Amino acid sequence: MVIIVPITGWKKFRMLLSNTFSMISVPASEDRENESLLVTAAKLGDGTACRAIFDLYNTRIFNLIYYNTGDVISAEDLLQVVFFKVFRGLPGFRHQSSLLTWIYRIAINECQNYLKRRGLRYVPFEAILGTEEEFAPQARPDELRAATEKREIIRLALMELSPKLRSVVVLKYMDDLSYDEIAAVLDCSQGTVASRLNRALEKLEKSLGPMRGLL
Amino acid sequence: MNALCYLYKTDLVSYLDGELSESKAQKMEEHLASCGRCRDRFVRLRAARSFVKKLPDREPVNDLWPALEMSLNAPKSPVRSRLGLFAGHIRRPAAASVIIGIIGILMMGSSIIIATVRSDRSQPTEPAASSVAIDTENFRRVSIDQLKSNNEPHIMAEGYVTDISVDKEDGDMTFRLVSDPRKPDSFVVCEIMDTIKIKMPAVGSRVRVYGVSRFDGQDGHNWYEVHPVLGIEPGK
Numbered sequence: 001m002v003i004i005v006p007i008t009g010w011k012k013f014r015m016l017l018s019n020t021f022s023m024i025s026v027p028a029s030e031d032r033e034n035e036s037l038l039v040t041a042a043k044l045g046d047g048t049a050c051r052a053i054f055d056l057y058n059t060r061i062f063n064l065i066y067y068n069t070g071d072v073i074s075a076e077d078l079l080q081v082v083f084f085k086v087f088r089g090l091p092g093f094r095h096q097s098s099l100l101t102w103i104y105r106i107a108i109n110e111c112q113n114y115l116k117r118r119g120l121r122y123v124p125f126e127a128i129l130g131t132e133e134e135f136a137p138q139a140r141p142d143e144l145r146a147a148t149e150k151r152e153i154i155r156l157a158l159m160e161l162s163p164k165l166r167s168v169v170v171l172k173y174m175d176d177l178s179y180d181e182i183a184a185v186l187d188c189s190q191g192t193v194a195s196r197l198n199r200a201l202e203k204l205e206k207s208l209g210p211m212r213g214l215l
Numbered sequence: 216m217n218a219l220c221y222l223y224k225t226d227l228v229s230y231l232d233g234e235l236s237e238s239k240a241q242k243m244e245e246h247l248a249s250c251g252r253c254r255d256r257f258v259r260l261r262a263a264r265s266f267v268k269k270l271p272d273r274e275p276v277n278d279l280w281p282a283l284e285m286s287l288n289a290p291k292s293p294v295r296s297r298l299g300l301f302a303g304h305i306r307r308p309a310a311a312s313v314i315i316g317i318i319g320i321l322m323m324g325s326s327i328i329i330a331t332v333r334s335d336r337s338q339p340t341e342p343a344a345s346s347v348a349i350d351t352e353n354f355r356r357v358s359i360d361q362l363k364s365n366n367e368p369h370i371m372a373e374g375y376v377t378d379i380s381v382d383k384e385d386g387d388m389t390f391r392l393v394s395d396p397r398k399p400d401s402f403v404v405c406e407i408m409d410t411i412k413i414k415m416p417a418v419g420s421r422v423r424v425y426g427v428s429r430f431d432g433q434d435g436h437n438w439y440e441v442h443p444v445l446g447i448e449p450g451k
Contacts, residue, residue, distance in 0.1 A: 050287065059274050067270070076275050080286070157266070174267065174268075194225055195225055197228045198228045204263040204267065205260065205262060208263065209259060
């Protein structure tokens with residue numbers, strides 16, 4: 001079956017998907033149909049469809065990768081690898097889950113592989129030389145520094161968690177997936193998701209609780 | 216903590232996240248109303264959750280689509296053969312491999328497509344050259360010494376190949392490109408991703424490397440890179 005969509009149609013199609021997927025993570029039946037069309041076109045090598053998929057999901061996936069790995073440069077590298085594998089593997093995608101769930105799975109696996117290669121002792125570039133926010137001219141230096149330091153304390157506490165616990169925390173509290181969706185991504189039960197979140201929050205509370213007044 | 220608290224312990228996070236059924240949520244609320252210990256624990260878990268929610272969403276700094284698009288447009292793994300036209304000098308941990316490629320030159324404007332051929336490493340042959348389907352006009356020629364002042368993402372750097380290495384975990388290959396072999400301090404690191412399947416050039420050969428320019432500021436690095444490499448051809 002060949003799908004031919006005029007260029008103007010693609011722009012509208014892309015906007016529709018962008019608006020739809022920005023609101024919900026697991027598409028309803030109509031959205032699944034739209035996603036299916038997009039995937040079909042991408043499988044046929046339609047560059048616009050591939051770009052649409054990338055634009056729809058790359059920031060969410062980057063967020064997941066960044067907070068799993070801890071630095072922007074590695075996260076950008078991994079993001080490229082993830083989407084390369086997504087598009088190369090698209091012919092094998094059977095719609096047994098949503099496309100986003102499938103992409104999340106690839107991203108989680110890549111993060112795990114990367115973390116195993118990197119080892120536990122690692123200091124990200126930004127921790128040494130600072131982030132972009134620290135050099136923003138608009139805020140007063142002391143306010144900016146305080147806000148950055150607070151976020152850095154929380155981020156480092158998150159990085160202290162094991163990769164398994166960190167993933168569920170990011171998927172739930174940053175990407176706002178439901179337990180059901182997280183279970184689909186991680187291929188585990190909802191009970192396991194709840195159990196990991198429980199342990200993760202307990203550990204975070206232990207590290208950050210004493211500084212509650214400062215954070 | 217009594218037995219009942221233990222039963223409710225795991226469900227506390229589910230209740231916090233609104234994932235409990237209505238009936239279970241009601242039972243949880245009844246328990247919390249009568250158990251100070253669980254109420255205290257609920258407050259602490261909620262505080263921990265609020266910490267995480269303070270973290271900002273992060274986005275990529277660079278536009279990653281152009282490099283990804285080029286990688287996707289590259290031909291997949293070449294067909295294996297024993298033509299032996301190109302040398303493979305990389306000592307991989309795995310057994311020796313033979314890759315057959317179809318060699319052809321198609322000129323369409325300034326586009327050049329050259330497939331790659333790699334022979335068994337026990338049969339040294341001519342210096343390697345390989346590239347993927349790229350439009351060389353889109354790449355800005357940059358001297359290795361002038362990378363600091365370059366703002367273009369797609370560049371071509373020319374120089375001599377030194378210091379080849381292979382990452383055993385992911386198969387990515389890197390080499391240094393120097394403009395003058397007598398001055399190895401002035402270099403650019405070139406990284407060939409395993410997924411793109413570009414043949415590694417021979418050490419000492421002069422080549423032109425096409426790819427995406429970036430700076431690697433990781434601890435212990437702090438150098439300019441062509442990463443990923445999208446094409447390599449013999450230098451002039």
